[in-house]
Amino acid sequence: MINAFELQSGRLKQIQIESKADLERTQPIWIDFDDPTDDERLWAKELFKLILPDDDDFGDIEASARCFEDVTGALQIRSDFLLDKADESRNVPVAFVLKQDILFSLHEEDLPAFRLLRMRARHQPGYLEDCRDLLLDLYATDVEYSADALEGIYANLEQIGNRTLKAHLSDEAAAEVLASIAGEEDLNGRIRRNLMDTRRAISFLMRRRRLSTDEVEDARLILRDIESLNGHTSFLFDKINFLMDATVGFININQNKVIKIFSVVSVAxxxxxxxxxxxxxxxxxxxxxxxxxxxxxxxxxxxxxxxxxxxxxxxxxxxx
Structure with missing residues (x-):
């Protein structure tokens, strides 16, 4: 599926794309490829001389393979965006291409950061100025989404802490607590990885000197937010380790009680x-x-x- 977006009266307007002709008639600042078909990939190649990356390109972790300028002068960026659901949390890879004052994005599923930015840009005139501003706002929205997820982790850890430290903890309850702590630790690690990847992408944009003075300042604000959130993830890791140690300690206490009964019986x-x-x-x-x-x-x-x-x-x- 292709979603094309134009700036009209300072607002982001979505253009319905059903055919190659529809795409050719647009004057977009953003073309979003959501799990594109082979035909849609061909349209991008014919109209914009753009070869969309495939699945193999998303797996590289080297900086030179995730952020680079290709032979046509287009900026190629591979980033991870957080997807936090009730049943699962993961990092979804997204490919960005900045070319001809158009931002091209490619991903396999819709993302909360993308939906939130589209909603804001539709209802707030002047929210976006150009494709580079759009890309920075996508990263800023993802950082904001990560901050909300960190607040959720802290709230869940508070509940786990109250359950662990203020009541007798049976072995069955301790097993459930350990599973909950492991889930929060996994999400916290994914957020930290996502923030690191975002910082690398923004630093690449600043080094390429493609941003205006205001956009550079926005990029610095995003980097400061990332540093703040990195400190918060470290705090949460310490809290997770404390709760993990406390829960394991309660398990050891329960086991020691059983061993103590056997010892008393043996002595008696x-x-x-x-x-x-x-x-x-x-x-x-x-x-x-x-x-x-x-x-x-x-x-x-x-x-x-x-x-x-x-x-x-x-x-x-x-x-x-």
């Missing part, structure tokens, strides 16, 4: 075992063997030897 059973061993030796000269009350006495001694340690342990609070 030692005296009756000793008594039974003594009267089980069957020596010839043992006066209690033929005594009428020998058996009840030995049973009574064993019961008393069990009760006495349990009473002592209970008094010391070792059975709790």
């Amino acid at each position: 059973l030692l005296p009756p075992t000793l008594i039974a061993s003594i009267y089980g030796m069957n020596f010839e000269f043992m006066p209690e063997l033929k005594w009428q009350f020998g058996y009840p006495l030995s049973i009574g001694l064993m019961i008393a030897s069990i009760a006495a340690p349990f009473w002592f342990f209970r008094k010391k609070g070792w059975l709790k």
Whole structure:
């Protein structure tokens, strides 16, 4: 699918693209390819002399393969944008090409940052000035979206902390807490990676000197926001590690309680075992063997030897 956008009266207007002729008649500042077909890729090549990157181009992690100027003078940028859903969170790769004062973007699915920018640019006159301003606003919106996701992580960790530190934590509940913490840690790591990738892309744009004075200042503001969010991700990593250690500590405490019960039982059973061993030796000269009350006495001694340690342990609070 192709979405073309023109600037009309300072607002971003979407143009419906159904054919190559529709695309040819537009004067866009942004052409967004959302999971394009082979025909749509061919239109881009014929009308704009643009070869859209394929899946193999998205996998490179080297800076030289993600941000570069091609032989035609177009700026090629590969970036990751955050997608945070209730059931999953991941980084979605997006390819940008700045060519002929048009921003071309390619991705496999619609993204929250793209939807939010389109909504703002439609309702706020003068929100965008050109394709470079548009690209910077996409990055700024993604940073804002990442900040909202970090706030969600902090709120979830607060709930996990209250559950972990203010109540008895069973092994089953601890397993659920560990799974929740692992999910928040994964999202926090993805956000940090996304911010790092955005910072690299913006720094590339500034080095290429394609931005106006106002756009350079906007880029610096975005970089400062990224630095602030990086510090917040570090704080969240520390909080995650603390909650992880606390939860594992509660699991160890529960296990130690079980081991303690076994230890107490073992110690309590030692005296009756000793008594039974003594009267089980069957020596010839043992006066209690033929005594009428020998058996009840030995049973009574064993019961008393069990009760006495349990009473002592209970008094010391070792059975709790």
